[in-house]
Amino acid sequence: xxxxxxxxxxxxxxxxxxxxxxxxxxxxxxxxxxxxxxxxxxxxxxxxxxxxxxxxxxxxxxxxxxxxxxxxxxxxxxxxxxxxxxxxxxxxxxxxxxxxxxxxxxxxxxxxxxxxxxxxxxxxxxxxxxxxxxxxxxxxxxxxxxxxxxxxxxxxxxxxxxxxxxxxxxxxxxxxxxxxxxxxxx
Amino acid sequence: xxxxxxxxxxxxxxxxxxxxxxxxxxxxxxxxxxxxxxxxxxxxxxxxxxxxxxxxxxxxxxxxxxxxxxxxxxxxxxxxxxxxxxxxxxxxxxxxxxxxxxxxxxxxxxxxxxxxxxxxxxxxxxxxxxxxxxxxxxxxxxxxxxxxxxxxxxxxxxxxxxxxxxxxxxxxxxxxxxxxxxxxxx
DNA sequence: TGGGTCATGTAACCTGTTACATGATTAG
DNA sequence: CTAATCATGTAACAGGTTACATGACCCA
Numbered sequence: 119x120x121x122x123x124x125x126x127x128x129x130x131x132x133x134x135x136x137x138x139x140x141x142x143x144x145x146x147x148x149x150x151x152x153x154x155x156x157x158x159x160x161x162x163x164x165x166x167x168x169x170x171x172x173x174x175x176x177x178x179x180x181x182x183x184x185x186x187x188x189x190x191x192x193x194x195x196x197x198x199x200x201x202x203x204x205x206x207x208x209x210x211x212x213x214x215x216x217x218x219x220x221x222x223x224x225x226x227x228x229x230x231x232x233x234x235x236x237x238x239x240x241x242x243x244x245x246x247x248x249x250x251x252x253x254x255x256x257x258x259x260x261x262x263x264x265x266x267x268x269x270x271x272x273x274x275x276x277x278x279x280x281x282x283x284x285x286x287x288x289x290x291x292x293x294x295x296x297x298x299x300x301x302x303x304x
Numbered sequence: 305x306x307x308x309x310x311x312x313x314x315x316x317x318x319x320x321x322x323x324x325x326x327x328x329x330x331x332x333x334x335x336x337x338x339x340x341x342x343x344x345x346x347x348x349x350x351x352x353x354x355x356x357x358x359x360x361x362x363x364x365x366x367x368x369x370x371x372x373x374x375x376x377x378x379x380x381x382x383x384x385x386x387x388x389x390x391x392x393x394x395x396x397x398x399x400x401x402x403x404x405x406x407x408x409x410x411x412x413x414x415x416x417x418x419x420x421x422x423x424x425x426x427x428x429x430x431x432x433x434x435x436x437x438x439x440x441x442x443x444x445x446x447x448x449x450x451x452x453x454x455x456x457x458x459x460x461x462x463x464x465x466x467x468x469x470x471x472x473x474x475x476x477x478x479x480x481x482x483x484x485x486x487x488x489x490x
Numbered sequence: 491t492g493g494g495t496c497a498t499g500t501a502a503c504c505t506g507t508t509a510c511a512t513g514a515t516t517a518g
Numbered sequence: 519c520t521a522a523t524c525a526t527g528t529a530a531c532a533g534g535t536t537a538c539a540t541g542a543c544c545c546a
Contacts, residue, residue, distance in 0.1 A: 491546100492546095493544105493546095494543105494545085495542105495543085495544085495545105496541100496542085497540100497541090498539100498540080499538105499539080500539080501536100501539105502535100502537090502538105503536080504533105504534080505533080505534075506531100506534090507531080507532070507533090508529100508530085508531080508532095509528105509529085509531100510527105510528080510530105511528080511529105513525090513526095514524085515522100515523085516522085516524100517520105518519100518520090518521090
C-alpha cells in the first residue's frame with residue numbers, strides 16, 4: 119500500500135525521499151501515517167523491483183540528494199493497483215476496542231470518557247477550516263485542479279468523519295445519561 | 305492491542321483459543337479482524353508475560369482443549385490499558401489512498417467507481433438490520449445488559465459510518481457530475 | 491463418503507514502529 | 519550561538535498476513 123502511495127506521487131514527477139516524506143506528513147497524513155524510516159526502506163524495495171530509478175545529484179550548499187523517477191513498469195504497477203477493486207481495507211480500530219470493554223468502568227466515568235473522546239479522536243484536531251491548510255505542500259506539486267479534486271475528496275471524508283464521531287459520542291452520552299436517571303429515580 | 309482485546313474477553317470468563325477466535329470472527333469483526341494464527345501466537349506471549357494461565361482439559365468425543373484464564377497481573381494490565389487515553393489510533397485508509405490517485409482515471413470512470421464504492425466499502429455489507437445478528441456468539445457469553453451496551457455502541461458506530469460513507473460517495477458523484485456538465489456545455 | 495465443526499498450531503513473510511545516527515547550511 | 523531545514527539512512531522489534539498442517543467426530 120505505501121509502495122503504491124509512493125509510486126502515485128512519483129507519477130506526478132520526480133522527487134527525493136525527503137520530499138515524499140514531507141508530502142506524507144503535510145498532505146496525506148489525514149488518511150495515512152508514514153514513518154521516514156519506512157519510506158526509505160520501501161524506496162529500496164521499489165528500486166529492486168524496477169519500479170523506480172535513482173539518480174544521485176550533487177548540490178552546493180546543501181547535502182547531496184537521490185532523485186527518484188518512476189519507470190514504465192512502475193506506471194503499469196500503479197495502474198493495475200488502481201484498477202484492482204478487490205483489495206480490502208483492514209478493519210482495526212483501537213478506539214472501538216477500548217469502547218467495547220468500557221463496561222468495566224462506571225457510567226459516570228464513561229460519560230466523561232465520551233466527552234473527551236469527541237474532542238480527542240478527530241482526523242483534524244484543529245477544525246475543518248484548518249484542514250484546507252494542510253494542502254500547501256501538495257499544491258506546490260500539483261496545480262492540475264482536476265487532480266486536486268480527489269485530494270479535496272479525502273479532506274471532505276475527514277471532515278464528515280469528525281462530524282459523525284461527534285454525533286456518535288453525543289448519542290452514547292445521551293444513552294448513558296438516560297440509564298443514570300433511571301437508576302437514580304429509585 | 306490484540307493482546308488487550310483477548311485479555312478483555314478472558315476477563316469475562318475462561319475461554320479456549322478457539323472460542324476467542326469465534327467471538328472475534330462473529331462479534332468484534334466490525335472493528336477488528338484477527339487471524340486465528342495471530343490469536344494463538346499472542347496467547348503464547350500473554351502466558352509468558354504471566355497475564356494468563358493455561359489449563360489442559362481432556363474431553364471425550366472431542367479434541368483436548370486448552371482453557372485460558374486471566375491472572376491478577378493480567379487484570380491490572382487490562383485496567384491500565386483501559387485508563388490510558390494517550391494510545392493513538394494509527395491512521396491508515398487503503399480506500400482513501402486509492403481515491404487520492406483517482407485523478408489518473410476519467411471523470412466517467414470515477415463516477416462509476418464511487419457508485420460501486422458506496423455499495424462495497426461498508427462495515428455491514430448486509431445492512432444495519434443484520435448488524436444486530438452478529439451478536440449471537442457474544443450474547444452467549446455476556447448477559448449483563450450494561451456490558452452489552454458498549455458492544456451496541458460499536459455497532460452503532462458501524463451503522464453511522466456506513467451512512468456517512470454513502471453520503472460522502474454521493475457528494476463526490478455530484479461534484480463529478482457538475483464538472484462533466486460544465487465540460488459538455490462547450 | 492464428504493463436508494462442517496471442534497481444536498490446535500507452525501513458518502515464512504510483509505508491514506509498521508521506535509530509537510538511534512550523522513552532518514552541513516541558514517536564519518534569527 | 520542555537521534551532522530549523524535539508525538530506526540520508528540502519529537496527530531491532532512488534533504486529534499482521536498467507537499458507538500450510540493435522541485429526542477426530544457427527545450429520546446427511
